[in-house]
Amino acid sequence: MTVLQGPLADRDAWSAVGQCPIEKTMSLLGTKTTMLLMREAFYGTTRFEDFWRRVGVTKAAAAARLSELVDAGLLERRPYQEPGQRRRDEYVLTDAGRDFMPVVWAMFEWGRRHVDDSRLRLTHLGCGEEATVEIRCAAGHEVPADELGMRLVRGR
Amino acid sequence: MTVLQGPLADRDAWSAVGQCPIEKTMSLLGTKTTMLLMREAFYGTTRFEDFWRRVGVTKAAAAARLSELVDAGLLERRPYQEPGQRRRDEYVLTDAGRDFMPVVWAMFEWGRRHVDDSRLRLTHLGCGEEATVEIRCAAGHEVPADELGMRLVRGR
DNA sequence: CAGGATCCCTAAGGATACTG
DNA sequence: CAGTATCCTTAGGGATCCTG
Numbered sequence: 001m002t003v004l005q006g007p008l009a010d011r012d013a014w015s016a017v018g019q020c021p022i023e024k025t026m027s028l029l030g031t032k033t034t035m036l037l038m039r040e041a042f043y044g045t046t047r048f049e050d051f052w053r054r055v056g057v058t059k060a061a062a063a064a065r066l067s068e069l070v071d072a073g074l075l076e077r078r079p080y081q082e083p084g085q086r087r088r089d090e091y092v093l094t095d096a097g098r099d100f101m102p103v104v105w106a107m108f109e110w111g112r113r114h115v116d117d118s119r120l121r122l123t124h125l126g127c128g129e130e131a132t133v134e135i136r137c138a139a140g141h142e143v144p145a146d147e148l149g150m151r152l153v154r155g156r
Numbered sequence: 157m158t159v160l161q162g163p164l165a166d167r168d169a170w171s172a173v174g175q176c177p178i179e180k181t182m183s184l185l186g187t188k189t190t191m192l193l194m195r196e197a198f199y200g201t202t203r204f205e206d207f208w209r210r211v212g213v214t215k216a217a218a219a220a221r222l223s224e225l226v227d228a229g230l231l232e233r234r235p236y237q238e239p240g241q242r243r244r245d246e247y248v249l250t251d252a253g254r255d256f257m258p259v260v261w262a263m264f265e266w267g268r269r270h271v272d273d274s275r276l277r278l279t280h281l282g283c284g285e286e287a288t289v290e291i292r293c294a295a296g297h298e299v300p301a302d303e304l305g306m307r308l309v310r311g312r
Numbered sequence: 313c314a315g316g317a318t319c320c321c322t323a324a325g326g327a328t329a330c331t332g
Numbered sequence: 333c334a335g336t337a338t339c340c341t342t343a344g345g346g347a348t349c350c351t352g
Contacts, residue, residue, distance in 0.1 A: 001249065002198040003281055011199055011210060021267025021274050022195055022260060026188035028271065031324065035182050042158040043167055043306075048334050054167060061325050063335060073270065086332080088334065093157065096270050098301045102289045103266055104178060105304075106258035111177025114229065114252050115184065118177050123305040124293030125159055131293040131304060133258045137280030143287050145254045148261075149279040150199075187344065204314055217345050219315060242352080244314065 003149040017152065025103075028072050033057050033065045038104050041075060041097060046090040066091055074100055106133040159305045173308065181259075184228050189213050189221045194260050197231060197253060202246040222247055230256055262289040 004011060029035075036055040045051055052062035069075040074097035077089040105122060109132060112118045122131040135143045160167060185191075192211040201207055208218035225231040230253035233245040261278060265288055268274045278287040291299045 001200045001254075004199060005279065005281075011201065011206075017276060018274065019272070020192070020195065020264075021272040021276070022191055022263045023188060023267075024271045025263040025267035026191050030186065030188050030191070032179060032182035032186050033324080035178055035186070036176070039176065039178055042301075042304075043160060044157045045167065050167075058326055058328095059335065060327095060337085064324085082333090085333075093301075099270065100266055101301060101304070102262035102291060103259065105291060106262045106289065107178045107181040108176075110256055110259055111179075111181035113255065115180045116175070116177040118174065119309050119311075120173060120177070121307045121309050122291070123161070123307045124295070124297055124299045125161075125303045125305040126297060126299075127293060127295050129294040129297075131291055131299050133262065133289060133291050135258060135261060135278070135287055135289050136292070137283060137287040138285040139280070139283050141280055141282060141285075143280045143282075145198075145249075145257060147281045148198075148257070148287060149281040151277045151279045153275050153277055155275075189345080214346055214348095215315065216317085216347095220344085238313090241313075 001145055001148075003146075005149050005151050008150055008152055028068070029074075029100075031065065033061055034069065035104055035107065037062065037065055037069060038074065038097070038100055039108075041091065041093050042101060042104065046092055048089075048091070051091070069097075073097075102133055109133050157301060157304075159302075161305050161307050164306055164308055184224070185230075185256075187221065189217055190225065191260055191263065193218065193221055193225060194230065194253070194256055195264075197247065197249050198257060198260065202248055204245075204247070207247070225253075229253075258289055265289050 033055060037051055040051055040054050045054060051066065052059050055062065066075065070077055073094055075091045076094050078092050079087055080090050081087045112120065124131045135148060137143055189211060193207055196207055196210050201210060207222065208215050211218065222231065226233055229250055231247045232250050234248050235243050236246050237243045268276065280287045291304060293299055
């Protein structure tokens with residue numbers, strides 16, 4: 001599995017490292033509804049009504065989670081106006097929101113392979129090939145489980 | 157964003173597709189404790205005591221989530237015996253568990269970049285380069301948000 | 313060390329009704 | 333359409349005590 005390097009070798013001496021980013025991410029966005037709202041945003045949904053109906057939750061739940069997503073910076077409220085209607089807001093992805101795609105699609109892929117047996121496939125529209133979520137290094141190698149390590153950098 | 161192709165173009169006509177794998181994955185494994193237990197498993201933790209202590213939860217919570225992970229097939233109980241001690245079980249990753257790595261490390265990466273500002277970095281031990289979680293197609297292209305689509309395959 | 317049992321608390325959601 | 337307000341239920345988790 002993941003190997004801990006240098007000062008990290010002793011898993012119990014991690015106090016200097018601080019709270020884990022996984023924990024912070026889960027505390028902020030770790031509910032089923034939140035993941036499904038992000039899925040919808042990736043599918044192109046922007047209107048409140050479409051969000052709660054497609055995700056299958058009540059308006060109250062959708063409103064609460066959408067506000068959290070806006071506060072966390074993954075979605076942005078943008079005003080729009082339909083002819084003859086009053087001004088409303090729609091929810092659009094920010095860069096931080098788009099950056100969340102690997103999380104959502106990694107869950108999709110795991111579920112598809114190990115529980116769901118779904119017929120849906122992620123696709124690269126550019127070339128038509130199937131797409132997957134993978135761990136890869138800056139040199140371009142795909143990183144298998146036993147070659148993945150954790151390192152502590154200094155400064156920022 | 158993600159573009160829906162062919163019969164999927166109308167997001168509201170998805171009844172044939174069935175329940176989303178993301179939803180199933182979150183229903184099964186969507187708690188903070190579960191994610192942190194998987195993080196520990198990736199770090200190499202196998203003993204019950206280490207799990208609950210390092211994740212920072214009570215033994216009751218750890219036992220409940222670990223059992224779920226075993227039932228879901230991500231961890232496996234394996235008997236071991238220390239000299240002079242009774243037989244106990246340790247928890248080791250299965251293939252399905254290793255397959256869950258992109259989910260956990262994608263969360264890690266998002267949190268590190270957008271909330272935590274952590275000094276930890278994923279590393280490819282083979283070459284020493286930094287590793288990230290990315291979406292890539294079978295032809296080897298990295299897939300940007302606006303080139304990711306969803307397709308419905310037939311049969312299995 | 314590896315749990316199971318009990319009691320209490322909190323966050324997330326469902327249902328339903330109401331407003332601009 | 334886009335929410336807000338209220339009431340209720342449930343799952344996850346903390347604390348504490350007990351057992352093999």
